[in-house]
Amino acid sequence: xxxxxxxxxxxxxxxxxxxxxxxxxxxxxxxxxxxxxxxxxxxxxxxxxxxxxxxxxxxxxxxxxxxxxxxxxxxxxxxxxxxxxxxxxxxxxxxxxxxxxxxxxxxxxxxxxxxxxxxxxxxxxxxxxxxxxxxxxxxxxxxxxxxxxxxxxxxxxxxxxxxxxxxxxxxxxxxxxxxxxxxxxxxxxxxxxxxxxxxxxxxxxxxxxxxxxxxxxxxxxxxxxxxxxxxxxxxxxxxxxxxxxxxxxxxxxxxxxxxxxxxxxxxxxxxxxxxxxxxxxxxxxxxxxxxxxxxxxxxxxxxxxxxxxxxxxxxxxxxxxxxxxxxxxxxxxxxxxxxxxxxxxxxxxxxxxxxxxxxxxxxxxxxxxxxxxxxxxxxxxxxxxxxxxxxxxxxxxxxxxxxxxxxxx
Amino acid sequence: xxxxxxxxxxxxxxxxxxxxxxxxxxxxxxxxxxxxxxxxxxxxxxxxxxxxxxxxxxxxxxxxxxxxxxxxxxxxxxxxxxxxxxxxxxxxxxxxxxxxxxxxxxxxxxxxxxxxxxxxxxxxxxxxxxxxxxxxxxxxxxxxxxxxxxxxxxxxxxxxxxxxxxxxxxxxxxxxxxxxxxxxxxxxxxxxxxxxxxxxxxxxxxxxxxxxxxxxxxxxxxxxxxxxxxxxxxxxxxxxxxxxxxxxxxxxxxxxxxxxxxxxxxxxxxxxxxxxxxxxxxxxxxxxxxxxxxxxxxxxxxxxxxxxxxxxxxxxxxxxxxxxxxxxxxxxxxxxxxxxxxxxxxxxxxxxxxxxxxxxxxxxx
Numbered sequence: 001x002x003x004x005x006x007x008x009x010x011x012x013x014x015x016x017x018x019x020x021x022x023x024x025x026x027x028x029x030x031x032x033x034x035x036x037x038x039x040x041x042x043x044x045x046x047x048x049x050x051x052x053x054x055x056x057x058x059x060x061x062x063x064x065x066x067x068x069x070x071x072x073x074x075x076x077x078x079x080x081x082x083x084x085x086x087x088x089x090x091x092x093x094x095x096x097x098x099x100x101x102x103x104x105x106x107x108x109x110x111x112x113x114x115x116x117x118x119x120x121x122x123x124x125x126x127x128x129x130x131x132x133x134x135x136x137x138x139x140x141x142x143x144x145x146x147x148x149x150x151x152x153x154x155x156x157x158x159x160x161x162x163x164x165x166x167x168x169x170x171x172x173x174x175x176x177x178x179x180x181x182x183x184x185x186x187x188x189x190x191x192x193x194x195x196x197x198x199x200x201x202x203x204x205x206x207x208x209x210x211x212x213x214x215x216x217x218x219x220x221x222x223x224x225x226x227x228x229x230x231x232x233x234x235x236x237x238x239x240x241x242x243x244x245x246x247x248x249x250x251x252x253x254x255x256x257x258x259x260x261x262x263x264x265x266x267x268x269x270x271x272x273x274x275x276x277x278x279x280x281x282x283x284x285x286x287x288x289x290x291x292x293x294x295x296x297x298x299x300x301x302x303x304x305x306x307x308x309x310x311x312x313x314x315x316x317x318x319x320x321x322x323x324x325x326x327x328x329x330x331x332x333x334x335x336x337x338x339x340x341x342x343x344x345x346x347x348x349x350x351x352x353x354x355x356x357x358x359x360x361x362x363x364x365x366x367x368x369x370x371x372x373x374x375x376x377x378x379x380x381x382x383x384x385x386x387x388x389x390x391x392x393x394x395x396x397x398x399x400x401x402x403x404x405x406x407x408x409x
Numbered sequence: 410x411x412x413x414x415x416x417x418x419x420x421x422x423x424x425x426x427x428x429x430x431x432x433x434x435x436x437x438x439x440x441x442x443x444x445x446x447x448x449x450x451x452x453x454x455x456x457x458x459x460x461x462x463x464x465x466x467x468x469x470x471x472x473x474x475x476x477x478x479x480x481x482x483x484x485x486x487x488x489x490x491x492x493x494x495x496x497x498x499x500x501x502x503x504x505x506x507x508x509x510x511x512x513x514x515x516x517x518x519x520x521x522x523x524x525x526x527x528x529x530x531x532x533x534x535x536x537x538x539x540x541x542x543x544x545x546x547x548x549x550x551x552x553x554x555x556x557x558x559x560x561x562x563x564x565x566x567x568x569x570x571x572x573x574x575x576x577x578x579x580x581x582x583x584x585x586x587x588x589x590x591x592x593x594x595x596x597x598x599x600x601x602x603x604x605x606x607x608x609x610x611x612x613x614x615x616x617x618x619x620x621x622x623x624x625x626x627x628x629x630x631x632x633x634x635x636x637x638x639x640x641x642x643x644x645x646x647x648x649x650x651x652x653x654x655x656x657x658x659x660x661x662x663x664x665x666x667x668x669x670x671x672x673x674x675x676x677x678x679x680x681x682x683x684x685x686x687x688x689x690x691x692x693x694x695x696x697x698x699x700x701x702x703x704x705x706x707x708x709x710x711x712x713x714x715x716x717x718x719x720x721x722x723x724x725x726x727x728x729x730x731x732x733x734x735x736x737x738x739x740x741x742x743x744x745x746x747x748x749x750x751x752x753x754x755x756x757x758x759x760x761x762x763x764x765x766x767x768x769x770x771x772x773x774x
């Protein structure tokens with residue numbers, strides 16, 4: 001995603017600085033090797049390899065063959081191969097296409113499930129990415145998702161409105177809910193200089209207890225039972241399905257696409273986005289240039305919160321159809337990893353969200369069909385992000401050349 | 410330099426392999442690693458946890474143990490899926506349906522929606538829901554032809570625990586707290602409160618105080634979740650400073666925090682819940698008794714019935730009568746409980762079983 005800077009800067013540098021003796025090396029190849037997207041791909045490969053080792057290590061069959069490794073080593077390798085390949089094939093069948101399914105619908109459903117799982121990740125990830133680009137470490141995605149879900153859900157079942165209008169009102173309510181929560185953190189930072197990391201983390205806890213409190217209140221839940229979950233959202237308010245019944249894919253995914261385009265436009269094409277990036281690069285210089293850093297901080301946090309709020313809205317209005325205490329899951333934190341993997345670029349975040357959504361959907365099948373512990377998926381994702389955050393490590397593992405120029409990070 | 414690292418890493422792995430005593434005999438021509446040989450019926454029992462996971466020392470774990478026993482005894486196949494958040498429930502249940510499980514059990518009321526939907530969409534498969542009945546979208550009770558609720562009237566057993574606690578307290582104050590305010594938790598606390606009241610009624614002179622739960626107002630102390638042990642410890646310290654000497658935490662693993670707080674203060678006792686805490690925890694010496702909820706037996710029996718073709722959607726309700734709930738032995742406190750009190754508890758138990766005495770709770774199944 002950084003080709004622009006890479007191509008813009010490296011070509012002249014390579015021609016100018018490298019002595020003639022080394023010049024014949026094709027610079028294009030060198031760029032690709034040094035480019036950040038290759039690091040991303042290789043990080044994914046390494047993550048999957050680490051996952052494979054763990055899958056093999058945690059399988060009792062493999063452990064059994066290790067007991068007599070020296071008398072019949074082939075058994076061990078066969079067992080490792082079978083366990084790992086079964087697990088990863090199940091992951092693929094759960095995420096993309098299930099060729100073992102009994103019906104055609106079941107066979108193609110996995111890819112739509114991946115999209116369903118990726119929708120909130122993309123939306124919340126975009127919010128985090130926007131913060132990163134503007135130099136703000138927004139850890140409050142979780143709280144903003146919950147607030148978005150509370151607002152969208154409550155407006156979704158509290159009253160009835162005509163079809164379409166109700167959905168719009170509920171989605172906007174989710175945006176407002178997230179924006180308020182993000183805005184609080186932004187205003188505190190802009191006004192008092194409070195550290196946004198600490199403020200957003202605290203707001204996460206407050207949001208968690210707020211939803212727990214609200215779901216205890218009869219007026220809020222609007223159900224007869226004492227269980228802490230709300231009434232189902234009104235049919236008119238729920239995000240309309242894109243495919244017929246067994247599929248869960250809904251309009252939330254279209255919102256995610258639209259949000260990606262919006263964030264791209266905002267960051268790359270608008271004056272406001274230019275100010276965001278300027279503040280992100282160097283707040284002092286931005287201030288000198290006449291940009292109000294405080295205003296940018298507030299606006300960025302509100303938009304980031306609004307995007308996370310949309311993620312909450314898509315969960316409650318699309319996938320889950322009702323509010324529960326765990327509606328936010330760990331979305332706010334998963335979103336941080338998505339934004340990191342996407343290198344805080346809108347398209348990158350979109351693709352990273354798709355990948356992690358696929359991991360999520362595939363993980364269900366992998367766990368259910370092969371008994372592989374679901375935590376391994378989390379380890380794979382964590383290793384990927386760890387490596388993304390430390391590109392020199394990936395280059396060291398694969399002996400890639402160091403990046404040329406300053407642009408490729 | 411990197412080569413050296415590789416070499417040492419390889420050496421380490423080799424040493425590790427050796428250390429794992431890799432010199433054992435190879436088994437006779439068995440399919441390598443083929444652990445699961447479904448020699449029994451062509452039957453698959455599947456189970457989906459809630460966010461607690463299979464090692465929560467509470468109801469998910471009990472349910473998994475029930476499945477394990479069923480697998481061992483009946484030689485059936487199994488599949489398990491652990492949920493990590495609420496959005497995992499529906500996909501996990503759906504994956505069980507996709508692999509044609511004969512019965513799919515959901516653990517916890519949070520799975521009601523997913524199990525309910527799956528049961529309606531797949532009338533040829535059987536489903537079970539632990540700790541909750543089925544309800545429609547507005548929260549009114551609903552019946553399913555292929556879905557069996559497995560629920561427990563724990564108030565009956567915790568009533569006895571409350572009576573015992575009131576009879577055993579030296580300070581005249583007992584306490585309870587919950588994890589999250591949900592019916593399957595507050596039902597314990599309701600029974601406990603009623604047991605204490607019953608004791609006060611029977612013994613005019615005494616006025617044992619209960620902290621942490623007001624049954625009439627349905628309000629009390631909650632730690633907020635089922636993981637944060639230090640929160641349980643803090644709550645328990647509060648109760649101890651208010652003179653409570655017997656405490657019943659209804660919060661799964663959070664109760665371990667309560668036990669560690671109680672251990673620091675002489676004469677303070679804990680009443681455990683769900684399983685027999687004398688066996689399942691390290692705090693046996695301060696556990697007066699446990700209010701047991703026999704989830705694993707219920708799971709095993711439900712699966713066994715289904716394997717035999719006797720599935721019924723009739724709810725299973727664990728009571729004192731069918732031993733689905735009960736009071737654990739006093740273990741170390743056997744000698745300390747006065748015979749009189751123990752006899753009275755047995756008497757109350759018989760009265761509840763015969764229906765002479767009913768323990769009521771707004772959360773009763």
